[in-house]
Amino acid sequence: MTDKTLKQALWVPRPVEETLQIYADWANTYDKDVLEAGYATPHRIAQALAQFAGPDALVLDFGCGTGLSGMALQNQGLVHVDGMDISAEMLDIAYSRQIYRDLWQATPGEMTNVEKGIYSAIVATGVISLGAAPPETLSLCLSCLDPGGLMALSFNDPTIEDGSYDAALTAVIDAGIAKVVFREHGPHLPGKDMGSDVIVLEKL
Numbered sequence: 001m002t003d004k005t006l007k008q009a010l011w012v013p014r015p016v017e018e019t020l021q022i023y024a025d026w027a028n029t030y031d032k033d034v035l036e037a038g039y040a041t042p043h044r045i046a047q048a049l050a051q052f053a054g055p056d057a058l059v060l061d062f063g064c065g066t067g068l069s070g071m072a073l074q075n076q077g078l079v080h081v082d083g084m085d086i087s088a089e090m091l092d093i094a095y096s097r098q099i100y101r102d103l104w105q106a107t108p109g110e111m112t113n114v115e116k117g118i119y120s121a122i123v124a125t126g127v128i129s130l131g132a133a134p135p136e137t138l139s140l141c142l143s144c145l146d147p148g149g150l151m152a153l154s155f156n157d158p159t160i161e162d163g164s165y166d167a168a169l170t171a172v173i174d175a176g177i178a179k180v181v182f183r184e185h186g187p188h189l190p191g192k193d194m195g196s197d198v199i200v201l202e203k204l
């Protein structure tokens with residue numbers, strides 16, 4: 001994908017069928033494209049989460065894609081990680097990495113196979129964002145955590161500018177569902193001059 005098509009195709013709201021097609025078409029070159037652009041958010045999220053979660057934590061990598069987020073978690077000592085994604089093509093590459101305890105394809109808008117309270121942390125790296133899962137996905141993920149559970153996610157710059165994802169975050173904070181324990185802006189895809197906020201929430 002060129003920079004122009006990335007910006008036009010990726011960071012915009014669109015129907016889930018189009019999201020599935022984009023990731024089906026992109027899966028084989030996704031790692032090369034984002035790593036060449038210096039993809040920094042997986043490491044930043046894993047580092048932030050490791051400040052709050054110990055090595056025994058069972059983590060769900062929600063929207064794990066090809067597994068770059070799972071690899072970053074492993075590198076921070078968070079080794080008990082399951083992954084789920086809606087894209088079979090992205091998952092094929094994640095399977096080949098053999099880093100996940102369990103890995104499965106989810107139905108969009110559902111927490112397929114996820115029992116409430118099983119995970120001590122849910123990570124969504126670049127997933128609850130413009131062009132991927134919609135803002136209401138935040139409440140969906142939080143509903144699967146017990147009190148004290150952690151949710152680590154990122155909003156890239158276009159997502160922050162859009163405002164609807166921060167509105168969903170404010171709604172869960174105002175409703176007393178979760179509190180923000182960490183939020184920091186930093187590099188996302190520095191090669192594309194894009195940053196992101198890394199956010200860690202604690203379920204109340």
Ligand SMILES: C[S@@+](CC[C@H](N)C(=O)[O-])C[C@H]1O[C@@H](n2cnc3c(N)ncnc32)[C@H](O)[C@@H]1O
Pocket residue numbers: 019023042062063064065066067068069084085086087090106108109124125126127132133134137
């Ligand atoms: C930008 S990629 C990030 C992948 C991986 N987390 C990473 O950091 O490389 C976004 C991923 O979110 C997945 N996705 C989009 N909508 C989703 C949804 N509603 N539920 C779960 N995953 C979703 C896509 O299939 C894609 O793999």
